[in-house]
Each structure stands twice: as structure tokens, then as C-alpha cells.
Amino acid sequence: MTLLRGRGYASVNYPTGMNLGGDPSQALIHATTMGGFVISLSSVDLGQGLKTVVAQCAAETLGMPMANVIVDTADTDTGPHCMGTFASRGTHRIGNAVIMAAREARDVMLAVAAEELEADADDLETDGTGFVRLKGSPETKIHIQDVTLAAHFKQGRTISGRGIYLKERNYPVPETGEMDPDSCQAHACTVAEVEVDDETGVATVLSLHNAYEVGRALNPAMAAQQVEGGGWMGVSHAVFESTEPYYPASRDHGPVDFCEYLMPGPAEIPVQSSVILERPASNGPFGAKGIGEMTANAPIPAIANAIFDACGVRLTTMPFTPESILRGLDALRA
Amino acid sequence: MKIVSLRVNGAGQAFIARPGTTLLLALREQLGLTGAKRGCAQGACGSCTVLLDGQPVVSCLVPAVTVDGAEIATIEGLADGQVLSDVQQAFLDGFATQCGFCTPGMIMSAEALLDRNPDPTRDEVNEAISGNVCRCTGYEPIVSAVLDAAARRRSRAGEGAKL
Structure with a gap:
């Protein structure tokens, strides 16, 4: 038995959003009497952190604390339209829609505050702690709660805003095939180290080293988490997960639950290190691109290349099972 | 039907256990x-x-009628007012959570580990949380947070000994 070490890398360019038939998302925002700003979305946060990121986008645009932002992901019967949470589009599409809505709401907020302060709205600014104040005269200020109370009960105005981001459908040029299928692309490179046991055929992923160019990491902790959580998913795709050999013809022998569907547990995870690079996209919310899906992609070819480097077996079908590695080794020895 | 009396997070509780229900459903829907x-x-x-x-148990497999007289601890009982337990604080500081669905179970498994083993190795942490599935983090931040929590607990115990 010999343990063979190998190293491989893979690079990925990954589109943010999609093109089929146009790709829109909408956001609505309105102020409550108590100085809160409610963002209504149909978009779904299925755990990736969308609500956190859109709250950040709204707070930054409004000039108000995060605590004043309430994200209501409503439902698709009643909320403003969203294409959905997929295609690595959430942060980009919905973030842009929220920024547009927040800008409109901010304009009304400043107009209401201007009326109360007997000033010109153009001369006002937000201080980020909940006050609207006169530029150059910070003692002339009004708290957002008083602004929204005045809007509701004195001035009779809604402090609200509408936002939409639409990536328009784009057709290829017939002569050249040229087209604009996505809004921007994020880039990544992953280096994988593996150890292959030439007797059992088991490939163990020892480490993943990731570099991701994400446009702008709106929330650096969540961006890093996405890279490494996705990296774990990539390892799982590469050497664990399979519905073979009987799916979908028969479920008699295939995995049917968490116990039988093989994915790596805490004892099987590789060491990971990650670097986030920022080259803001001109059309992204504060420059952000989408990195949702791509994080599970780069590890797979990197691991395949590392297995090739370790033992000379070139695999092109996932998962890279002990059986496929042993068959490859047999073929090399033949 | 049976009236079950037990202590949950230190307080006396009682509920009517319908046949076939689990401790999990009793906790969620009745308490x-x-x-x-x-x-x-x-x-x-x-x-x-x-x-x-x-002892850590998967409460979805515990028949509700069997817990009469038992002492149950849930995630709700860990914090002392606004002060989080060491494990909770370590999870928060180490960003050992993402969507949060596995977090209560992870933390209870970790609390049980540290109650019986204040200085676990990485392998022992892996084993202790091996029955808890996470699909977001890749486990590394969770394992690190449990080791961090163990260090915090030992440090706190050391301070107590000095007093």
C-alpha cells in the first residue's frame, strides 16, 4: 500500500444572474411611524444571508442604522416580483433593486425633514446614527422618528420608494455569436491537495486553498463563509455524493435519507484557506458580484487534477469513487 | 393520554402527552x-x-410519555438573561452559524460534550457533533467554536478556583 500525494488547481469564471427572457427583481420600501424602514421582497433567504445583505444595502443608501431596517420577504402572492433565489443573482439583482428603492425613499425622507427644519433638502445629510442634519451645522438636526411622525401625522406623506433591477434579454449576434448573457463575472482559483491510497482507491482531500474575486465583499464574514462552505460542498460532489448506480430506475439500493446519502462530516473536512479579492463590478450593488454557486464548482476539477497528479488516473465523471480510481490504476498497469 | 410532569430548563412543567407524540413535538407545540x-x-x-x-438525545425519537419526571435542557435555557453561555458566545464570535437551522442542536451537543469532557481534542469534538448535520458552514467554524468554548470554560473555571 502506498499513499500518493498530488496537487491540482482549477480556475472558474462564473456569471452573475441569467439572461433567459430578461432577469428582473423588484423591491418596495416604506417608513413606519416609528422610524423603521420596511423592505418588502418576494425574494427568499434560504439561509445564504440575503436579508442581511439587503438590509446593509438599504441602511447604507438611506444613511440610517441597520437597526432601523426591517426586511420582509413576504411571499410571492403579495410581494413585489422577484425571479427567485438562484443563478447567483440574489445579492446583485435584489441588492440593486433595494438601493434604487432606498434612494427614492431617502429623497422623500430628506424632503420631509427639510420641511420640519425649515431648510432646503439639498442642504441636508444623514449622520448614520438616526439623525438628519443640516450640512455644516450639525446641531440643527431631527431624529428619523420625528421625521416619520411628521410625515404620517402632519405632512400627510408616505416616505417610500420603488426599485427594480432588470437585466434585459440579450440575443446573440448571428454572424459572430457575440452576446451579453450575464451582468458580470466573478473569478476564482482553487488549489487542492489529495492523498490517494493505491490499495483501496480512496482519495482523501487534504486541503483547499481558494482565491475569489467577488467584486465587493458586502459582508466579508459571509463571503468567506460562502467560499469555504461551498468548498466543502465541492469536496462532497467530488468524492462523496452519488445517487448511482440505480437512480432513478429504482430506489431499492440508493440512498434515501441523511444517514445513507454520503456527505463529508466534521472528521472528513480538508483544511481550507481563502483569500477574497475585490474588483468592483460597475453594475453591482456597491460593486458586488454573485458567488453563490461557483464556490462548489472550483474544487471539483481541482481535486480531479490533484488525483491525476497523485496517481496518473484521469477521471471525468463524478464522484471520484474508490472503484473508479482502482479501475484507472488497473488500466495504467495493464 | 397521560399527564407528563417534568422539569424544563429548571422550571416545573406539565403537558398532556397524546399517544405517539414525541418530546420534540411536546416542546415545540405544547410548551x-x-x-x-x-x-x-x-x-x-x-x-x-x-x-x-x-445526555444529548434526538428529541424527535423520544416518545413524550417516557419523559415523566425527567430533567430537560433546551437551547432556550442556556443564556442567563442577556449573557450567552460560553458555547453560544463562541459560536457567535467565531461565526459558526449561517442559516442557523442546525445551530440549536449543534450547541446542545457541544454543551453535553463540555459537561463531561472540559478539554476535548479535535477528534472528540468531531465525534460529539457527528450526529448533527450542517449544510452551510463546512463544519470547520463549528469545530473551532467548540474548542474555543472549551478554552473559555476552562479559563472561567480557573478564575473560580482562584476565588
């Missing part, structure tokens, strides 16, 4: 403690983990 999550409902994901007389 209003929704911290323990119902993930797979077959004992495989660990998101419903609570402590039953100090």
Missing part, C-alpha cells in the same frame, strides 16, 4: 419552545438535540 428544530424527524440530522437528564 412553546421552538428552539429545537424539526429537520428530518427520523433521528438523522440532529437539529432537534436536547439534553435529557444531561
Whole structure:
């Protein structure tokens, strides 16, 4: 038995959003009497952190604390339209829609505050702690709660805003095939180290080293988490997960639950290190691109290349099972 | 039907156990403690983990009628007012959570580990949380947070000994 070490890398360019038939998302925002700003979305946060990121986008645009932002992901019967949470589009599409809505709401907020302060709205600014104040005269200020109370009960105005981001459908040029299928692309490179046991055929992923160019990491902790959580998913795709050999013809022998569907547990995870690079996209919310899906992609070819480097077996079908590695080794020895 | 009396997070509680119901459903639907999550409902994901007389159990597999007289600890009982437990604080500081669905079960498994083993190795942490499935983090931040929590607990115990 010999343990063979190998190293491989893979690079990925990954589109943010999609093109089929146009790709829109909408956001609505309105102020409550108590100085809160409610963002209504149909978009779904299925755990990736969308609500956190859109709250950040709204707070930054409004000039108000995060605590004043309430994200209501409503439902698709009643909320403003969203294409959905997929295609690595959430942060980009919905973030842009929220920024547009927040800008409109901010304009009304400043107009209401201007009326109360007997000033010109153009001369006002937000201080980020909940006050609207006169530029150059910070003692002339009004708290957002008083602004929204005045809007509701004195001035009779809604402090609200509408936002939409639409990536328009784009057709290829017939002569050249040229087209604009996505809004921007994020880039990544992953280096994988593996150890292959030439007797059992088991490939163990020892480490993943990731570099991701994400446009702008709106929330650096969540961006890093996405890279490494996705990296774990990539390892799982590469050497664990399979519905073979009987799916979908028969479920008699295939995995049917968490116990039988093989994915790596805490004892099987590789060491990971990650670097986030920022080259803001001109059309992204504060420059952000989408990195949702791509994080599970780069590890797979990197691991395949590392297995090739370790033992000379070139695999092109996932998962890279002990059986496929042993068959490859047999073929090399033949 | 049976009236079950027990202690939950240190307080006396009672509920009527309907036949076939589980401790998890009793906690969530009758006692209003929704911290323990119902993930797979077959004992495989660990998101419903609570402590039953100090031992971590998947509460979705514990018949409600069997816990009469038992002492149950759930995630809701860990914090002392606004002060989080060492494990909770370590999870927060180490960003050992993402969507949060597995977190209550992970934390209860970790609390049980540290109660019986204040200085676990990485392998022992891996084993202790091996019944808890996470699909977001890749486990590394969770394992690190449990080791961090163990260090915090030992440091706190050391301070107590000096006093």
C-alpha cells in the first residue's frame, strides 16, 4: 500500500444572474411611524444571508442604522416580483433593486425633514446614527422618528420608494455569436491537495486553498463563509455524493435519507484557506458580484487534477469513487 | 393520554402527552419552545438535540410519555438573561452559524460534550457533533467554536478556583 500525494488547481469564471427572457427583481420600501424602514421582497433567504445583505444595502443608501431596517420577504402572492433565489443573482439583482428603492425613499425622507427644519433638502445629510442634519451645522438636526411622525401625522406623506433591477434579454449576434448573457463575472482559483491510497482507491482531500474575486465583499464574514462552505460542498460532489448506480430506475439500493446519502462530516473536512479579492463590478450593488454557486464548482476539477497528479488516473465523471480510481490504476498497469 | 410532569430548563412543567407524540413535538407545540428544530424527524440530522437528564438525545425519537419526571435542557435555557453561555458566545464570535437551522442542536451537543469532557481534542469534538448535520458552514467554524468554548470554560473555571 502506498499513499500518493498530488496537487491540482482549477480556475472558474462564473456569471452573475441569467439572461433567459430578461432577469428582473423588484423591491418596495416604506417608513413606519416609528422610524423603521420596511423592505418588502418576494425574494427568499434560504439561509445564504440575503436579508442581511439587503438590509446593509438599504441602511447604507438611506444613511440610517441597520437597526432601523426591517426586511420582509413576504411571499410571492403579495410581494413585489422577484425571479427567485438562484443563478447567483440574489445579492446583485435584489441588492440593486433595494438601493434604487432606498434612494427614492431617502429623497422623500430628506424632503420631509427639510420641511420640519425649515431648510432646503439639498442642504441636508444623514449622520448614520438616526439623525438628519443640516450640512455644516450639525446641531440643527431631527431624529428619523420625528421625521416619520411628521410625515404620517402632519405632512400627510408616505416616505417610500420603488426599485427594480432588470437585466434585459440579450440575443446573440448571428454572424459572430457575440452576446451579453450575464451582468458580470466573478473569478476564482482553487488549489487542492489529495492523498490517494493505491490499495483501496480512496482519495482523501487534504486541503483547499481558494482565491475569489467577488467584486465587493458586502459582508466579508459571509463571503468567506460562502467560499469555504461551498468548498466543502465541492469536496462532497467530488468524492462523496452519488445517487448511482440505480437512480432513478429504482430506489431499492440508493440512498434515501441523511444517514445513507454520503456527505463529508466534521472528521472528513480538508483544511481550507481563502483569500477574497475585490474588483468592483460597475453594475453591482456597491460593486458586488454573485458567488453563490461557483464556490462548489472550483474544487471539483481541482481535486480531479490533484488525483491525476497523485496517481496518473484521469477521471471525468463524478464522484471520484474508490472503484473508479482502482479501475484507472488497473488500466495504467495493464 | 397521560399527564407528563417534568422539569424544563429548571422550571416545573406539565403537558398532556397524546399517544405517539414525541418530546420534540411536546416542546415545540405544547410548551412553546421552538428552539429545537424539526429537520428530518427520523433521528438523522440532529437539529432537534436536547439534553435529557444531561445526555444529548434526538428529541424527535423520544416518545413524550417516557419523559415523566425527567430533567430537560433546551437551547432556550442556556443564556442567563442577556449573557450567552460560553458555547453560544463562541459560536457567535467565531461565526459558526449561517442559516442557523442546525445551530440549536449543534450547541446542545457541544454543551453535553463540555459537561463531561472540559478539554476535548479535535477528534472528540468531531465525534460529539457527528450526529448533527450542517449544510452551510463546512463544519470547520463549528469545530473551532467548540474548542474555543472549551478554552473559555476552562479559563472561567480557573478564575473560580482562584476565588
